[in-house]
Amino acid sequence: MFRISAEKLNDLFDRIASKQTLYIPVDREDKAAEYKKYESGMTLSSALNTVRSAKDFFFPQTENLAEFRLSGKTIEVKDIRSEHEDFVIFGVRACDARSFGILDSVFLSEPVDTFYKNRRDHGTIVTMACTRPEETCFCTTFGINPTMPGGDVSVFPDGTGYSFLANTEKGKEFMAEISDMLEEGNPAQLAKVQENTRNILKRLPLANLKTDSFGGERLMKHFSSEKWAELSESCIGCGTCTFVCPTCQCYDIRDFDTGNGIKRFRCWDSCMYSDFTKMAHGNSRNSQLERFRQRFMHKLVYHPSNHEGEFGCVGCGRCLSKCPISMNIVKVMKALEDK
Amino acid sequence: MQEAMIKRAKELLADGTVNRVMGWKKGEFVYDTTPAVFETAEELEKEFVCNDFTQANLSKYLIKESRKEGKILAFLKPCDTYSFNQLLKEHRIIRENVYVIGIPGGPKLDMEKIKAKGISGILDVKNENFTLKIETLYGTETMPFYEAVSGKCADCKSKKHVVYDELIGEDGDVLASRRFDMVEKLENMTSQERYDFWRGELSKCIRCNACRNVCPACTCENCVFDNPKSGIDQKAAADSFEENMFHIIRAFHVAGRCTDCGECSRVCPQNIPLHLLNRKFIKDINSLYGEYQAGADTTSKCPLTDYDTDDCEPSIVHERGVE
Numbered sequence: 282m283f284r285i286s287a288e289k290l291n292d293l294f295d296r297i298a299s300k301q302t303l304y305i306p307v308d309r310e311d312k313a314a315e316y317k318k319y320e321s322g323m324t325l326s327s328a329l330n331t332v333r334s335a336k337d338f339f340f341p342q343t344e345n346l347a348e349f350r351l352s353g354k355t356i357e358v359k360d361i362r363s364e365h366e367d368f369v370i371f372g373v374r375a376c377d378a379r380s381f382g383i384l385d386s387v388f389l390s391e392p393v394d395t396f397y398k399n400r401r402d403h404g405t406i407v408t409m410a411c412t413r414p415e416e417t418c419f420c421t422t423f424g425i426n427p428t429m430p431g432g433d434v435s436v437f438p439d440g441t442g443y444s445f446l447a448n449t450e451k452g453k454e455f456m457a458e459i460s461d462m463l464e465e466g467n468p469a470q471l472a473k474v475q476e477n478t479r480n481i482l483k484r485l486p487l488a489n490l491k492t493d494s495f496g497g498e499r500l501m502k503h504f505s506s507e508k509w510a511e512l513s514e515s516c517i518g519c520g521t522c523t524f525v526c527p528t529c530q531c532y533d534i535r536d537f538d539t540g541n542g543i544k545r546f547r548c549w550d551s552c553m554y555s556d557f558t559k560m561a562h563g564n565s566r567n568s569q570l571e572r573f574r575q576r577f578m579h580k581l582v583y584h585p586s587n588h589e590g591e592f593g594c595v596g597c598g599r600c601l602s603k604c605p606i607s608m609n610i611v612k613v614m615k616a617l618e619d620k
Numbered sequence: 621m622q623e624a625m626i627k628r629a630k631e632l633l634a635d636g637t638v639n640r641v642m643g644w645k646k647g648e649f650v651y652d653t654t655p656a657v658f659e660t661a662e663e664l665e666k667e668f669v670c671n672d673f674t675q676a677n678l679s680k681y682l683i684k685e686s687r688k689e690g691k692i693l694a695f696l697k698p699c700d701t702y703s704f705n706q707l708l709k710e711h712r713i714i715r716e717n718v719y720v721i722g723i724p725g726g727p728k729l730d731m732e733k734i735k736a737k738g739i740s741g742i743l744d745v746k747n748e749n750f751t752l753k754i755e756t757l758y759g760t761e762t763m764p765f766y767e768a769v770s771g772k773c774a775d776c777k778s779k780k781h782v783v784y785d786e787l788i789g790e791d792g793d794v795l796a797s798r799r800f801d802m803v804e805k806l807e808n809m810t811s812q813e814r815y816d817f818w819r820g821e822l823s824k825c826i827r828c829n830a831c832r833n834v835c836p837a838c839t840c841e842n843c844v845f846d847n848p849k850s851g852i853d854q855k856a857a858a859d860s861f862e863e864n865m866f867h868i869i870r871a872f873h874v875a876g877r878c879t880d881c882g883e884c885s886r887v888c889p890q891n892i893p894l895h896l897l898n899r900k901f902i903k904d905i906n907s908l909y910g911e912y913q914a915g916a917d918t919t920s921k922c923p924l925t926d927y928d929t930d931d932c933e934p935s936i937v938h939e940r941g942v943e
Contacts, residue, residue: 311891312736315824329740332889333826342826416649416741416757481757486648486743515655515681519830521889554829556846556853602731605830605887606676607652 282471283456283463286442293462294319294371300458301405302368304338306331316370325372329415330597334527335377336384338370339400342524342549346396346534349543364400369455371407375430376420376597378408380527383595386588387530396547405455408432412478417598419487419611425595427482428475439467439474487596487611494618497586504578508616513573515606520551522600522609523576528593531557552576577613622670624788625695625723629668630661632693638719639690642681644674650745651731655681657692670695672729672747675770677883679703679713680836686717694718697725698792699772701781702879702915703836708783709918710877712839722781724789726773732891733768737761772882772895775799782916799880803899822864824890831867831884831894837874837914844869871897876905876924879915908932 285293297303303319306326314328316335348359381401388397408430411418420427429435433452437444444466447453456463482488495503523529533550536543550557552575558565566572584593600609629641641664645656651673658664677700685692696704701722707713734742734754741757750765777799779792806814832838832845844850845866871878871894880902884894905912909923909931923931 313732313891327738413740413758416743481741484757511656514657517830517833519833519887520826520828521830521887524826524828525889551828554846556848559848601648601652603889605834607647607654609652611648612654 282437282444282446282466282468283460284439284442284444284466285463289462290325290443291322293459294323294325295321296459296462297369297371302366303371304368305371319371329411329413329418330374330377330599332599332603333525334380334597334599335370335373335406336380336527336530338368338404339381339397340384340388340530340532340549343546344396344548345544345546347545349536349545351542362396362399364403367403367405369405369407372409372436373406373430373432374409374411374597375425375427376418376595377527378406378431379420379423379425379595380597381406383528383584383588383591383593384530386591405434405451406432407434407436407455410435410437410475410478412438412474414478414481414485415598415602416486417601418485419490419596419598421482421485421488422490422492422596423592423594428478437471437474439470441470442467444471490611490614491618492581492592492614495581495585495592495614496590497582500578500582500586503582503617504574506617509570509574512608512613512616513570516553516569516573516608517605518553518555518569518572519605520549520553521603521605523551523553524549525599525603527595527597527599528580529576552579577610580610581614581617621723621789622668625670625721626664626668628721628788629658629664629693629695632719633659633661633664637691638693640685640688640692641668642678642685642692642694644669644676644678649742651729651742657685670723672745673731675726675728675730675772675886677703677834677836677881679707679881680834680839682718683707683712683839686714688717691717691719693721695721695723696781696784697723698779698781699725699776699879699881701783702778702913703881704915705783705918706877706879706915707836707839709915710839720784720786722784722787722789722791724792725779726776727766727769728773729765729768730770730886733770734763737763737767739763770882770886771893772886775882777880777913783918800899800903802893802896803903806896806900818864819861821892822867823860824892825863825867826890827863827866828889830887830889832870834883834887835870835874836879836881836883837877838870867892867894867897871901874898875901876912876922877914878902879913908936 294303298319304316305319306314307317307323308314308326314326314331316331345361348361350357388394410430411427433449434455435446435448447456531550531552532547534547536545553572566575580593585591594610632638641658644653645667646669647653653669653674655676655678658668678694679700682694708715739754739756739761742754744755746753747765752763752765752768754761775797776795777797778794780794781791845853847853878898882895888894905923912923
């Protein structure tokens with residue numbers, strides 16, 4: 282394992298950015314963190330996580346898929362995708378890193394979403410181990426180890442510096458580019474930090490949250506639960522939980538008449554919205570109760586049912602801190618779990 | 621306060637005055653309270669909460685709740701009573717189906733302001749003589765109470781309850797608020813500076829619609845932005861500015877009806893100061909048509925839906941636009 286001291290981190294960023302586009306989490310004026318394209322002198326955020334998740338890099342909020350131009354009786358279809366450059370995302374937490382796997386299971390299964398795949402192929406994910414989890418964290422519920430965050434390269438902060446570990450071929454290539462800037466690691470110091478983090482994880486208020494009561498085989502029990510009425514009662518039907526969620530993957534595709542052609546675009550959609558999956562006959566889920574239930578059934582029952590037991594949640598806690606009325610997956614799980 | 625509220629709610633349930641109670645429910649932490657309807661004394665005892673973090677305005681929920689069987693008790697803070705009154709004026713709430721108990725308002729606290737201080741892993745927050753003692757996973761921290769006061773309370777316009785059936789605690793007065801200071805600051809910018817300010821803020825928007833959905837003035841059955849026939853629902857933005865129009869159009873739509881309850885900015889996951897758009901309209905209405913506070917009463921006419929020969933001329937727009 283190789284290491285760089287904290288004061289040299291920006292030199293490292295400069296090096297990476299000289300070869301590829303680099304994104305790092307930085308603090309905004311309001312102290313919230315967001316990924317920004319790195320420019321020399323930017324400081325890595327000390328926040329645990331960004332408001333928007335890292336899924337945006339692969340599954341952006343909006344994107345144009347194609348353009349159609351009509352001339353006489355011919356329709357010209359233009360593939361307008363423009364992302365062909367390699368890029369690096371630095372500082373992805375273990376929860377978001379796991380979310381890419383969940384998104385992959387949807388977008389990379391047949392038929393492969395080539396827009397998504399294109400970005401995945403071009404991206405190198407450099408993760409960051411957690412040392413100060415928040416009270417809203419519950420990634421361990423889903424078997425995630427935030428001290429071993431995964432990705433192409435894992436970075437481990439130890440207080441005075443950062444150790445690097447390559448996990449994939451892409452990660453090894455990344456490391457080769459920066460190897461001359463790294464020195465021998467300090468495994469003892471790192472082990473101490475990890476031990477400390479593990480102790481905090483055990484003391485997290487949501488540490489005992491379990492998934493035992495959920496999964497594909499529990500479909501009818503949970504679908505028919507009487508608890509949904511109370512749980513969804515004050516949901517205002519906004520899309521905050523969906524849009525800050527690193528695993529929510531639903532989108533809408535529409536054609537838009539620009540006046541001199543047609544643009545086909547895709548944008549995030551939310552199952553919390555009244556026009557979600559609206560079809561010619563109308564909407565299949567007419568009440569907020571049904572829409573609310575859909576979101577949590579998808580994460581806790583349908584997704585594991587369709588993807589070998591993997592839940593559609595990574596316990597990042599964003600919905601816990603951002604829901605306008607503080608209703609979230611933890612409260613749903615606690616209400617529905619076997620007593 | 622919480623105990624007095626629970627006690628009174630139980631009495632009103634027991635004597636049949638109401639059959640439901642609208643308040644806030646405890647969460648996993650001290651701060652994640654959820655608006656909720658309680659039907660029994662047991663539920664109230666177990667889950668009802670009113671603390672420094674019960675910020676949510678309950679008025680909008682009463683549109684639906686007042687259409688249900690029986691009367692509901694609602695605990696309203698002073699700011700919430702303005703929303704309630706405005707909704708009465710717009711015939712959205714059925715007054716006789718709601719029993720309003722006015723409760724003292726804030727200042728309420730904003731957890732994000734505490735976290736912005738770098739305090740993380742928060743397990744408990746106690747107010748000890750206006751110093752917050754915060755228990756965290758990483759030890760005990762303290763910070764001044766007033767530095768954690770939520771934006772909507774920091775600019776409080778009134779401690780007065782404009783509508784109620786009874787009060788718990790004392791009624792207050794309309795305050796000499798400094799809520800237009802930031803609007804003035806924006807007005808004094810050059811148009812380019814102001815444009816840059818709003819572009820910076822509005823470009824953070826993720827179009828989650830939380831501001832619209834929480835807004836007590838946004839009560840259309842089908843919003844124009846959700847209506848496929850409108851031609852503007854979820855369409856691709858022709859340019860990067862068009863997305864910003866959502867907020868500007870919304871501010872126009874609620875102008876003269878927005879009571880400045882501050883919920884839009886409270887719920888914004890991206891911390892966009894949306895209330896400033898609404899406040900600009902309120903300030904303009906005050907200066908062009910005379911002081912007007914939406915929701916202060918249920919009978920007055922809003923200057924924007926009323927006509928008077930003394931009304932300002934449309935040319936005011938041109939005159940004020942000159943730099």
